Amino acid sequence: xxxxxxxxxxxxxxxxxxxxxxxxxxxxxxxxxxxxxxxxxxxxxxxxxxxxxxxxxxxxxxxxxxxxxxxxxxxxxxxxxxxxxxxxxxxxxxxxxxxxxxxxxxxxxxxxxxxxxxxxxxxxxxxxxxxxxxxxxxxxxxxxxxxxxxxxxxxxxxxxxxxxxxxxxxxxxxxxxxxxxxxxxxxxxxxxxxxxxxxxxxxxxxxxxxxxxxxxxxxxxxxxxxxxxxxxxxxxxxxxxxxxxxxxxxxxxxxxxxxxxxxxxxxx
Numbered sequence: 001x002x003x004x005x006x007x008x009x010x011x012x013x014x015x016x017x018x019x020x021x022x023x024x025x026x027x028x029x030x031x032x033x034x035x036x037x038x039x040x041x042x043x044x045x046x047x048x049x050x051x052x053x054x055x056x057x058x059x060x061x062x063x064x065x066x067x068x069x070x071x072x073x074x075x076x077x078x079x080x081x082x083x084x085x086x087x088x089x090x091x092x093x094x095x096x097x098x099x100x101x102x103x104x105x106x107x108x109x110x111x112x113x114x115x116x117x118x119x120x121x122x123x124x125x126x127x128x129x130x131x132x133x134x135x136x137x138x139x140x141x142x143x144x145x146x147x148x149x150x151x152x153x154x155x156x157x158x159x160x161x162x163x164x165x166x167x168x169x170x171x172x173x174x175x176x177x178x179x180x181x182x183x184x185x186x187x188x189x190x191x192x193x194x195x196x197x198x199x200x201x202x203x204x205x206x207x208x209x210x211x212x213x214x215x216x217x218x219x220x221x222x223x224x225x226x227x228x229x230x231x232x233x234x235x236x237x238x239x240x241x242x243x244x245x246x247x248x249x250x251x252x253x254x255x256x257x258x259x260x261x262x263x264x265x266x267x268x
Contacts, residue, residue: 037056044078047077048078054108055107057106058103065113073110077104080103127165131256132252136158136181141161143163151173152173153173153174153180168203175197175198176194190226195222196238201252
């Protein structure tokens with residue numbers, strides 16, 4: 001059990017070094033309402049975020065909610081205080097913290113059964129370019145929203161998590177996934193170039209599906225904020241990453257191999 005605790009702590013330290021923790025903390029401050037994890041410590045809610053979920057419970061808690069843990073699912077571990085009763089010099093008994101221990105919990109994504117009281121947004125089956133994510137082996141999952149963070153791409157989990165069904169959010173995260181493939185690994189920080197590449201590519205994809213009126217204003221503000229961190233204007237920031245944006249869009253829009261082969265055969 002000590003080894004599990006050390007592994008959990010080391011993982012958090014590593015994520016601090018990679019720059020993930022500020023976003024994780026911001027996300028974790030807005031847990032889904034009326035679930036056990038809403039009462040957990042910030043540390044444990046961060047562990048949930050890093051595990052790609054916003055709701056996790058023990059087997060008994062899931063059973064009480066009418067759900068079963070799927071066969072073969074792996075637990076994630078949270079840290080809980082270990083309290084013992086000790087008698088003071090005055091003869092009074094009190095609870096004393098002597099350390100921490102791990103408790104296994106399972107993600108809501110690893111359960112099945114009765115519907116929950118809250119419902120995360122569903123990922124539309126007809127989401128444009130969803131087949132591209134599937135082609136790359138990337139799962140697309142829904143998460144309860146917090147009004148601030150709407151999506152994230154995890155290279156380790158090969159997953160895109162969405163707290164909204166909006167195409168522009170999916171396009172942004174899909175662009176991150178494509179950029180990851182183009183450059184052979186994203187920086188694990190909120191890098192201004194990576195964010196501008198993703199948002200500019202998303203804006204282009206929105207244009208292709210006719211969503212520009214709703215999204216271009218937000219995209220410009222997003223790009224402008226990240227460009228400021230590099231001391232450049234939004235236009236300058238976009239110009240600096242156009243090469244990567246072009247590669248990302250080509251990768252996303254190129255036909256799947258099997259589809260390309262079928263078209264070649266039909267042409268013959």
